[in-house]
Each structure stands twice: as structure tokens, then as C-alpha cells.
Amino acid sequence: MGSFVMEERKVIGWAARDASGVLSPYTYTLRETGQEDVLMKVLYCGICHTDIHQLKNHLGASKYPMVPGHEVVGEVIEVGSAVTRFRRGDLVGSGVLVGCCRSCGACTANIEQYCNKKIWSYNDVYTDGKPTQGGFSTAMVVDQKFVVKIPGNMAAEQAAPLLCAGVTVFSPLRHFGLTEPGLRGGVLGLGGVGHMGVKIAKAMDHHVTVISSSDKKHTEAVEHLGADAFVVSSDAEQMGSIAESLDYIIDTVPVVHPLEPYLSLLKLDGKLILNGVINEPLKFLSPVVMLGRKAITGSFIGSMDETQEMLEFCAERGLTSMIEIVKMDYVNKALERLEGNDVRYRFVVDVAGSNLD
Numbered sequence: 449m450g451s452f453v454m455e456e457r458k459v460i461g462w463a464a465r466d467a468s469g470v471l472s473p474y475t476y477t478l479r480e481t482g483q484e485d486v487l488m489k490v491l492y493c494g495i496c497h498t499d500i501h502q503l504k505n506h507l508g509a510s511k512y513p514m515v516p517g518h519e520v521v522g523e524v525i526e527v528g529s530a531v532t533r534f535r536r537g538d539l540v541g542s543g544v545l546v547g548c549c550r551s552c553g554a555c556t557a558n559i560e561q562y563c564n565k566k567i568w569s570y571n572d573v574y575t576d577g578k579p580t581q582g583g584f585s586t587a588m589v590v591d592q593k594f595v596v597k598i599p600g601n602m603a604a605e606q607a608a609p610l611l612c613a614g615v616t617v618f619s620p621l622r623h624f625g626l627t628e629p630g631l632r633g634g635v636l637g638l639g640g641v642g643h644m645g646v647k648i649a650k651a652m653d654h655h656v657t658v659i660s661s662s663d664k665k666h667t668e669a670v671e672h673l674g675a676d677a678f679v680v681s682s683d684a685e686q687m688g689s690i691a692e693s694l695d696y697i698i699d700t701v702p703v704v705h706p707l708e709p710y711l712s713l714l715k716l717d718g719k720l721i722l723n724g725v726i727n728e729p730l731k732f733l734s735p736v737v738m739l740g741r742k743a744i745t746g747s748f749i750g751s752m753d754e755t756q757e758m759l760e761f762c763a764e765r766g767l768t769s770m771i772e773i774v775k776m777d778y779v780n781k782a783l784e785r786l787e788g789n790d791v792r793y794r795f796v797v798d799v800a801g802s803n804l805d
């Protein structure tokens with residue numbers, strides 16, 4: 449275990465102060481490690497497109513200073529007296545959520561991501577009335593319910609993107625019964641979430657078609673990620689060649705886009721699963737849905753149980769993410785590149801190696 453000294457619960461994160469979204473060092477205080485809490489030293493944290501939405505106030509509810517980061521892998525430094533599942537030295541992860549009400553229908557069904565009182569890992573207020581802050585920081589304190597164990601044979605940096613991107617595709621495939629071998633799936637938008645979609649769907653023995661805005665990622669999608677086919681969404685001939693052929697499409701596009709071109713790729717009863725966070729209305733003509741009894745649905749991350757299950761699923765199959773590791777002093781450039789669709793396929797910040805303190 450590496451050395452870790454924390455004076456008076458002071459930690460150093462990188463925070464945005466306004467909707468420019470530019471991050472710079474920010475010192476704040478962590479709560480004491482409560483009975484149910486795990487104190488973790490952050491090792492790695494992935495950069496998700498949601499971090500951009502939050503940093504730049506795309507959803508209209510951002511509060512500053514904001515330390516983003518919700519694909520957090522860390523080492524347990526201290527556990528509370530009631531913590532049973534973790535001990536000092538464990539490699540653990542935390543994601544988008546750090547709290548829920550524990551008594552509503554969603555919570556009792558162990559799908560706490562749909563709890564109306566869920567607490568987000570940053571840009572939210574914790575039960576003690578203090579702002580929550582994310583993983584671009586030297587350390588975090590997280591209730592054990594929202595901590596997962598990283599499997600022994602998985603590298604810490606590899607695990608980071610699974611904690612949001614991985615479970616975001618795993619959960620709907622499971623929930624909608626889209627796990628049998630031989631299904632034909634589409635992944636619309638080959639970014640952080642999309643590339644995990646290809647990998648997880650391929651691990652389920654699906655035939656996977658990437659639907660992308662350009663041909664730039666074609667070779668690597670097929671050769672490195674294992675996609676079976678690749679079509680460019682603006683190419684009518686390519687899109688026509690896969691009309692009414694797909695059982696589902698995982699739509700990860702983070703900006704407004706027409707839905708009809710993609711609905712027309714679905715078979716009878718096919719599902720368009722919206723994952724992108726888009727704060728503007730999406731349009732479609734009802735006959736396109738009705739005439740093929742197609743479904744437009746959405747899905748939000750996954751439960752803590754599903755997150756742990758997905759990590760085991762990936763570990764058993766040696767399934768990895770494709771990442772570019774950067775130091776924290778590159779984070780603003782990385783955010784700019786992510787927004788400009790210039791990353792293959794997830795940035796992961798080497799937080800511990802960035803010597804924030």
C-alpha cells in the first residue's frame with residue numbers, strides 16, 4: 449500500500465468555478481469516515497461526456513465549485529466500524545451515485561439508480577448538507593453501499609470506464625432481455641459508452657453494427673473492438689443495406705439528432721435505447737414506431753448489484769476498455785478533445801500519479 453497522508457481531512461481536487469468548465473486546483477474538506485463509510489485514495493478516474501454536460505451546465509442545474517469525475521477507482525485507506533465488505537488496501541470503485549433513500553420501490557428492488565432521492569457523486573448535496581464532490585481529487589469518502597470491489601485480475605486503470613460506461617450498456621441489455629447469443633445489435637456513436645457497448649455485446653455473442661457519424665473509426669471498430677459491421681449514418685446506401693435488421697440500438701449520441709433514420713434500422717419489436725443526455729426535444733413520426741411495434745426507451749447507468757456483476761462479467765472474459773491515460777494537468781485539454789470527438793475511446797486520469805498535493 450502506498451503512503452497516504454491527509455491533514456485535517458483536507459483534499460485537493462480539480463474544480464470548475466463556472467460554466468466555462470475549466471478545471472483548476474481546489475482544496476476542500478472531506479467528512480469524517482462514518483460507520484458505513486469507506487475512505488479511498490483515488491488512483492484513477494475516467495472522463496465521461498456527462499462530466500462535460502455538468503461542467504458546462506448543459507442541464508441548467510450546475511453548482512460551483514464543482515469537482516467532477518464518476519468513474520473512480522481507489523485504494524481503501526480506512527473503513528467505518530459497520531463496514532463489512534471492504535478493508536484497508538482493497539481496490540475499489542465508485543460511480544455516479546453515492547446515496548439513495550433505501551425505502552422507495554426502486555431502492556427496495558435494488559435498482560437505486562431510479563430512486564427519486566438518489567444522491568449524485570458530485571453537483572449534489574449530501575445528507576450532512578455539504579456539496580458532493582467527485583473523483584478528480586486525492587480522496588473520497590463513500591458509503592459502502594455505493595462502493596464495488598474491483599476483481600483481482602483487473603487493472604485499476606482498466607476498471608475506471610466500466611464504472612459508468614460499462615454498466616450503462618450492460619444494464620439495459622440485461623433488463624430488456626437482450627442477452628441471448630445471435631441477437632443483432634447496433635451501437636450509435638462510438639465513444640466511451642459506445643465502445644463498451646460493442647465489447648459487451650460481442651461478449652454476449654451478438655452481431656454488432658456500429659453506426660457512426662464518419663468513416664474515421666471504421667478500421668479500428670472492426671479490427672480492435674470486434675464489431676461485425678460499420679455504417680456511416682449520413683450514407684443512405686449503407687443505412688439502407690441494414691434496414692429493419694437490428695433487434696436493438698444503443699444510442700449514445702450526446703447531442704440532438706433525428707430518430708427516424710435509426711428507428712428504420714430496427715426489426716419488428718426492436719428497441720431504440722436512449723443513453724445520451726440531451727436537454728432538447730427529440731422528434732420522430734409515430735407511424736415509424738407503430739408500424740413495426742418498435743420501442744423507444746431509455747436507461748440510466750445501472751444498479752450497484754449490476755455494476756458488481758458487470759465487473760465480474762468483464763473480468764471473467766478478460767474484457768478491457770480502450771483508454772488514453774493522462775495526468776491531471778492535461779485534464780482541460782482532455783475535456784476539449786472529448787467534446788471534439790477526439791479520443792479512442794476514454795480518457796482516464798492518473799490521479800494518484802499526478803501528485804495533486
Ligand SMILES: NC(=O)C1=CN([C@@H]2O[C@H](COP(=O)(O)OP(=O)(O)OC[C@H]3O[C@@H](n4cnc5c(N)ncnc54)[C@H](OP(=O)(O)O)[C@@H]3O)[C@@H](O)[C@H]2O)C=CC1
Nearest residue numbers: 497498637638639640641660661701702723724725748749
Ligand atoms: N444514460 C446514462 O446512464 C449515461 C449517459 N451518458 C451520456 O451518454 C452520452 C455519451 O457519453 P460518452 O460515450 O461518454 O460520450 P463520447 O463523447 O465519448 O461519445 C459520444 C459519441 O457520439 C458521437 N457523436 C455524434 N455527434 C457528436 C457530437 N456533436 N459531439 C460529440 N460526439 C458526437 C461520436 O461517435 P461517432 O464518432 O461514432 O459518431 C462520439 O464518439 C453523453 O450524453 C453522456 O452524458 C453517459 C453515461 C451514462
Ligand SMILES: O=C/C=C/c1ccc(O)c(O)c1
Nearest residue numbers: 496498507544612725748749
Ligand atoms: O454519466 C452518467 C450520468 C448520466 C446521466 C443521465 C441522465 C441525466 O439526466 C444526467 O444528469 C446524467
Ligand SMILES: [Zn+2]
Nearest residue numbers: 496498612613
Ligand atoms: Zn458517466
Ligand SMILES: [Zn+2]
Nearest residue numbers: 549552555563
Ligand atoms: Zn429510494
